[in-house]
Amino acid sequence: MLSKPLIQRTAMPGLGLSAGITLTMLSIVVLLPIGALLLQGAQFGLANIWDTVHRERVWAALFLSFRLAFLAALFNLVFGVLLAWVLVRYRFPGRRILDAAVDVPFALPTAVAGIALTALYAPNGALGSLAAQIGWKIAYTQWGIFLALVFVGLPFVTRTVQPVIEEIETEVEEASATLGATRFHTIRHVILPMLTPAALTGFALSLARAVGEYGSVIFIAGNIPLRTEIAPLLIVIQLEEFNYDAAGAIGIAMLVISFSMLLAINLIQIFTRRRIGHV
């Protein structure tokens, strides 16, 4: 087998310019800064990083961030598929507004979302006071963090699943129905498997966004150490004390955990794609 040349020869102009701009900006904006973080970690040492991360307060914050991000992404997975189904399959007044509203979390600044959700769900807020009557405290508890993470991750699953539902041919569902399957059976065994790869992509994007989210969470969280303090906030606190070693250690831990989770989701995705054998 002939090995592919590094760059295929072509008469198309602009290779030097486009490669130059792309690689220069990628290096200055993304690669060198992340490299600086890794270098800082290497100088600090693996043992020291472990000691920093293993402190009770840091450990609790990391566990809280990843646990709630996972739960929020899971909620968004279910609600996002439901929303995509309703928006594609049903016709009802206000559908277009609903469809456009799904993108609000993409466009609305996170700090705005944070103070709005807090004002709404605080014990004296419009909805928070209703919840308080049944003894349910939302803002300043882990429920509040969950709510903010659901908000920021809401559009991802819907937007990845919607085009797939649009492309499903009704013949498949008709075939299933003629073979005697109930509607529930058809959805469970025919439609949902077709949506799985796209839904997992949306889940991964939603999870990645929720794990690192800061702006919308810090207002509603209450930020009580060991209980409602998220990992990115700890980095900010360390930076305010100019403790770059500790901030770097927590940053590296977050990077490593998120990349491993995304890798795991990618592997699951490859597996489901192979099993279902399409898309």
Next chain:
Amino acid sequence: MSDATSATIARAPQPRARFRNATEETPLARAVLIALAVGGLLLLIFAPLAVVFAEALAEGWGAAVASLGNRDARSAIQLTLLITALAVPLNAAFGIAAAWLITKFDFRGKAFLITLIDLPFSVSPVVAGLCIILLFGANSLIGGWLVAHGLPIVFAIPGIVLATVFVTFPFVARELIPVMIEQGRAEEEAALTLGASGWRIFLTVTLPNIRWALLYGTLLCTARAMGEFGAVAVVSGKIRGQTATMPITIEMLYNEYLSVAAFSMAALLTAFALLTLLLKTMLEIRHADQLAATRRH
């Protein structure tokens, strides 16, 4: 058979049993699903939007407008507009260059390059800010040299621009790449054989084909750039009147219990965000065929 009889048959009442298509859910199931969707979005999206404006106007229009008129508020608005005006064109230039490189040439490591471009999506904005401080902060090698030569990055405008470009990095490229792959290279190659220069090919052949996708990506990028909080909070130093952007100012006002002022600025940002969404929706309706096939972000 006479005409009269056949007309009678045609007009014979049809059996009126409600017949449900086998590929539809029962009316009850539909109603429940629609109610869940509407209810969920009311609680999560519409109610928070309404609260922003309600809190801003809690003491009337006068108080809201006055709170946006003071010196710090005006400086924050100007700074956010400046940062957006710098970061978005940088990002668009990068997006076009990267999409051209990836779709017009064949080279090894292309998939890896795309992964690197997507990398900022899976990095927390706070970690992004931390990385920029470690590279360009006054204590670092590069940052120290730049400060000594009168060009501080961190706690100054260049750092905020850098942080904003980091968090919005993939937006334009991701929107352009699928569209340009779909359009192929044939038109550019035809122009090339006719003797057009590289710039002429780009401006007269490629750009008209990708303009709506470019606008779409730029809109998404603008919305995110104006509202970025985590990364900017870390690198800006939050100096009032100097490096405090609109989202940072909202945080400061909110923490000082200046609710009307905080929500008035939030309402202004929300209005920008809703305007972006409106333009984006119009693009989706009018130029759907010229945007990326899937609406992934």
